[in-house]
Amino acid sequence: MNYKKIDSQDIAFLLSVCGKERVFTGEEIHESYSRDELVNEHLYPEVVVEVLHTEEISQIMKYAYENNIPVTPRGQGTGLAGGAVAIHGGIMVSTVRMNKILELDEENLTLTVEPGVLLLDIVKFVQKNDLFYPPDPGEKSATIGGNISTNAGGMRAVKYGVTRDYIRGLEVVLPDGQIMTLGGKTVKNSSGYGLKDIIIGSEGTLAIVTKAILKLLPLPKKALSLLVPFPDLAQAIETVPKIIKSKSIPTAIEYLEREIILASEEFLGKQFPDKSANAYLLLTFDGNSNEELEEAYEKVAHICLEAGAIDALISNTQERQDAIWSARGAFLEAIKASTTELDECDVVVPRDKVADFVKFNDELQQKIGIKIKGFGHAGDGNLHVYVLRDQLEEKEWQDKLAQAMDAMYAKAKEFGGEVSGEHGIGSAKKPYLEATKGCEYMELLKRIKLAFDPKNLLNPGKVC
Amino acid sequence: MNYKKIDSQDIAFLLSVCGKERVFTGEEIHESYSRDELVNEHLYPEVVVEVLHTEEISQIMKYAYENNIPVTPRGQGTGLAGGAVAIHGGIMVSTVRMNKILELDEENLTLTVEPGVLLLDIVKFVQKNDLFYPPDPGEKSATIGGNISTNAGGMRAVKYGVTRDYIRGLEVVLPDGQIMTLGGKTVKNSSGYGLKDIIIGSEGTLAIVTKAILKLLPLPKKALSLLVPFPDLAQAIETVPKIIKSKSIPTAIEYLEREIILASEEFLGKQFPDKSANAYLLLTFDGNSNEELEEAYEKVAHICLEAGAIDALISNTQERQDAIWSARGAFLEAIKASTTELDECDVVVPRDKVADFVKFNDELQQKIGIKIKGFGHAGDGNLHVYVLRDQLEEKEWQDKLAQAMDAMYAKAKEFGGEVSGEHGIGSAKKPYLEATKGCEYMELLKRIKLAFDPKNLLNPGKVC
Numbered sequence: 058m059n060y061k062k063i064d065s066q067d068i069a070f071l072l073s074v075c076g077k078e079r080v081f082t083g084e085e086i087h088e089s090y091s092r093d094e095l096v097n098e099h100l101y102p103e104v105v106v107e108v109l110h111t112e113e114i115s116q117i118m119k120y121a122y123e124n125n126i127p128v129t130p131r132g133q134g135t136g137l138a139g140g141a142v143a144i145h146g147g148i149m150v151s152t153v154r155m156n157k158i159l160e161l162d163e164e165n166l167t168l169t170v171e172p173g174v175l176l177l178d179i180v181k182f183v184q185k186n187d188l189f190y191p192p193d194p195g196e197k198s199a200t201i202g203g204n205i206s207t208n209a210g211g212m213r214a215v216k217y218g219v220t221r222d223y224i225r226g227l228e229v230v231l232p233d234g235q236i237m238t239l240g241g242k243t244v245k246n247s248s249g250y251g252l253k254d255i256i257i258g259s260e261g262t263l264a265i266v267t268k269a270i271l272k273l274l275p276l277p278k279k280a281l282s283l284l285v286p287f288p289d290l291a292q293a294i295e296t297v298p299k300i301i302k303s304k305s306i307p308t309a310i311e312y313l314e315r316e317i318i319l320a321s322e323e324f325l326g327k328q329f330p331d332k333s334a335n336a337y338l339l340l341t342f343d344g345n346s347n348e349e350l351e352e353a354y355e356k357v358a359h360i361c362l363e364a365g366a367i368d369a370l371i372s373n374t375q376e377r378q379d380a381i382w383s384a385r386g387a388f389l390e391a392i393k394a395s396t397t398e399l400d401e402c403d404v405v406v407p408r409d410k411v412a413d414f415v416k417f418n419d420e421l422q423q424k425i426g427i428k429i430k431g432f433g434h435a436g437d438g439n440l441h442v443y444v445l446r447d448q449l450e451e452k453e454w455q456d457k458l459a460q461a462m463d464a465m466y467a468k469a470k471e472f473g474g475e476v477s478g479e480h481g482i483g484s485a486k487k488p489y490l491e492a493t494k495g496c497e498y499m500e501l502l503k504r505i506k507l508a509f510d511p512k513n514l515l516n517p518g519k520v521c
Numbered sequence: 522m523n524y525k526k527i528d529s530q531d532i533a534f535l536l537s538v539c540g541k542e543r544v545f546t547g548e549e550i551h552e553s554y555s556r557d558e559l560v561n562e563h564l565y566p567e568v569v570v571e572v573l574h575t576e577e578i579s580q581i582m583k584y585a586y587e588n589n590i591p592v593t594p595r596g597q598g599t600g601l602a603g604g605a606v607a608i609h610g611g612i613m614v615s616t617v618r619m620n621k622i623l624e625l626d627e628e629n630l631t632l633t634v635e636p637g638v639l640l641l642d643i644v645k646f647v648q649k650n651d652l653f654y655p656p657d658p659g660e661k662s663a664t665i666g667g668n669i670s671t672n673a674g675g676m677r678a679v680k681y682g683v684t685r686d687y688i689r690g691l692e693v694v695l696p697d698g699q700i701m702t703l704g705g706k707t708v709k710n711s712s713g714y715g716l717k718d719i720i721i722g723s724e725g726t727l728a729i730v731t732k733a734i735l736k737l738l739p740l741p742k743k744a745l746s747l748l749v750p751f752p753d754l755a756q757a758i759e760t761v762p763k764i765i766k767s768k769s770i771p772t773a774i775e776y777l778e779r780e781i782i783l784a785s786e787e788f789l790g791k792q793f794p795d796k797s798a799n800a801y802l803l804l805t806f807d808g809n810s811n812e813e814l815e816e817a818y819e820k821v822a823h824i825c826l827e828a829g830a831i832d833a834l835i836s837n838t839q840e841r842q843d844a845i846w847s848a849r850g851a852f853l854e855a856i857k858a859s860t861t862e863l864d865e866c867d868v869v870v871p872r873d874k875v876a877d878f879v880k881f882n883d884e885l886q887q888k889i890g891i892k893i894k895g896f897g898h899a900g901d902g903n904l905h906v907y908v909l910r911d912q913l914e915e916k917e918w919q920d921k922l923a924q925a926m927d928a929m930y931a932k933a934k935e936f937g938g939e940v941s942g943e944h945g946i947g948s949a950k951k952p953y954l955e956a957t958k959g960c961e962y963m964e965l966l967k968r969i970k971l972a973f974d975p976k977n978l979l980n981p982g983k984v985c
Contacts, residue, residue: 187768241937248958249966408628475712
């Protein structure tokens with residue numbers, strides 16, 4: 058691609074829009090802007106601009122469009138697939154300073170936010186108002202803009218769905234600088250194509266999200282967790298479809314292995330409440346009365362015990378729940394700390410195929426001779442599987458990693474699964490998306506990309 | 522547009538694919554295939570084909586693509602905006618015979634169906650299995666394919682959302698005949714653009730839906746309705762945001778006026794339980810225990826009485842609920858029977874603007890001198906407003922209708938609303954979509970249309 062390189066005139070333009078406090082070039086660009094949380098390569102944009110207003114983004118995009126300069130939008134950079142890395146240089150537009158909560162509308166149950174607001178700030182704010190934003194990705198310091206760009210999922214998808222389900226409206230800047238409002242506070246909409254819906258999950262390749270109207274729910278009054286130890290992982294995971302079939306739908310169903318719990322304990326320096334068993338299901342329930350909760354968890358506990366669980370430990374105090382969930386929240390960091398390098402596979406499969414997929418991975422690590430560790434959302438079929446380098450030499454690592462990834466994505470496809478459950482495609486997972494979906498599918502994506510972005514300037518090299 | 526006219530060779534091809542029992546030309550084409558339920562013009566396709574399999578649709582599309590013949594997909598034709606009318610002639614592909622329920626998967630809580638399955642058959646089937654498909658459009662004899670094409674909403678959107686929220690996966694045939702699977706049984710998906718999501722609501726202009734995987738929920742064990750008479754409509758509707766703000770979310774909140782209730786009684790020949798008041802809110806609640814329901818409806822009844830309601834009548838038997846809801850279900854037919862001709866406005870506004878919108882319509886009918894009747898989903902902001910011709914002469918009718926429609930759509934836009942809440946744009950609402958959204962928006966829709974359908978063959982002349 059033949060993009061224009063940034064020159065002093067371009068910088069002068071950006072300074073005229075944003076002032077020198079928010080324009081960074083050369084050595085001023087922080088190292089973190091050259092990568093995300095997983096992709097290890099460092100690729101710097103030519104200039105970083107920390108924008109404050111939609112109008113600034115619009116002006117920058119218009120300029121970039123006229124001058125053929127690539128633009129990479131970025132939130133907190135907590136992604137795991139390279140989606141927010143400027144692989145073609147150009148301008149990085151960081152929305153981290155657009156971090157205002159604009160309006161809570163209690164009559165329409167909506168929250169209007171700027172894209173740089175952190176997920177944790179949204180959660181805190183709405184909770185204070187006795188309201189609930191259900192999507193619950195593990196990375197709470199991500200921005201809502203990033204969550205929208207990847208259609209982030211999280212723990213509560215079993216019962217509540219994913220980010221897509223909670224976006225009522227978006228304001229976006231299109232690649233030519235045009236500002237467009239899609240959807241709004243309305244509950245229904247059958248007016249024209251679902252542009253909002255195709256922008257959600259498009260990883261900043263179709264438009265830059267500059268404002269979002271989130272759908273809120275009343276905050277459930279009660280919640281509790283159930284930690285269920287099992288003799289082995291297969292037995293634990295095979296219980297999940299039985300729970301679903303029982304029509305008692307927990308908020309979350311996670312699976313944990315002893316080994317990862319121990320790593321997490323070491324990483325956090327905190328004790329996990331139980332580590333006697335090899336495998337666990339961790340479930341949460343929410344509702345509005347104790348009776349409702351009791352009925353649900355007693356039924357589920359019974360199903361687990363019938364399926365061979367060793368026990369069913371109830372955590373109904375905030376303190377005990379926090380102890381468990383903080384361990385769960387540290388899994389990725391704990392795994393990262395335990396090895397030299399890693400790569401991730403974030404497939405999603407139908408929930409009745411999770412047990413088979415985990416078993417397949419176990420055999421795969423034996424067969425290839427590489428360490429594969431995983432945890433994940435058993436209740437929604439989304440696994441987080443990490444291939445660990447440990448002490449492998451570069452060539453062996455690359456070979457074995459490729460073998461493992463190829464095998465896992467092929468298996469997920471066979472099971473009717475998808476390449477990414479919640480982390481997105483970015484640049485890192487593009488080959489697997491193509492291998493899974495075929496070239497006609499990729500061609501269609503490219504035609505849609507060009508319908509939005511005829512010059513291929515917005516986050517080029519990602520998704521398709 | 523320069524489409525090829527159907528000739529004997531084309532018919533021979535269609536006969537070779539489907540046999541003569543399922544190919545209709547000339548006089549054999551039933552009158553109903555020339556219109557939908559509202560648009561009064563009769564426009565016939567050149568040939569109607571009642572397909573049985575995805576493969577047949579694929580072959581027909583491939584042939585149409587090679588020969589530049591327009592294709593209009595159609596379900597039961599219950600639409601209200603002309604979406605399923607072959608305005609450019611060509612081939613009409615009717616999916617009414619593709620009416621098989623293919624699989625109930627209780628471990629993944631999904632139902633796989635062909636597009637011609639009727640909504641009422643889905644509802645019955647899943648209920649028998651103690652499961653629940655929440656979308657509840659008034660027209661139960663619509664096909665699920667039609668529901669997906671318009672992103673149909675219905676009564677329960679207040680609590681449960683719309684069709685879009687319950688589509689896990691689609692199989693579609695693209696305009697060039699290619700068969701593509703999008704999504705599946707997985708709960709999450711962040712893999713490539715949301716093609717499934719842009720096809721939902723695209724009114725058969727981007728692809729033909731040939732299979733759908735629906736998301737199901739456990740069937741709530743209890744339900745009841747609350748009929749709340751108010752002295753006047755404004756008071757009734759103004760109570761709705763207070764109910765929402767109270768964080769007690771009913772399944773549905775409809776508003777009814779005495780005049781329409783009387784028309785419905787006459788149309789059905791059945792008595793409505795109460796007609797002492799000028800206006801009513803009709804609410805439903807569902808849940809899993811009597812306690813849960815009682816707490817919810819008592820709180821809401823209290824809010825209504827405080828806001829000036831005359832009474833709050835509980836209907837907790839199936840019989841009484843059916844009496845009320847069958848009246849509600851007959852409103853459109855009753856209004857149709859009461860006049861010579863009508864046109865509909867299906868706007869959606871934020872729910873705190875419904876009262877103002879209804880008041881505006883009241884003033885509008887005085888100002889223009891034309892009858893405007895309405896009912897609708899107060900809980901989700903979606904109004905169904907009908908402009909009635911009664912005894913007006915053609916020219917006066919067209920003039921006043923245009924004045925009324927222009928004014929209503931402009932008002933909806935001012936309130937942050939959308940042209941269509943659930944019925945779609947079709948051909949009838951295109952000018953209003955353009956007036957509301959502007960030409961840049963329409964241009965973007967057209968570019969997306971061409972990304973899917975470069976020859977503009979699939980349902981041309983609709984949406985954009």
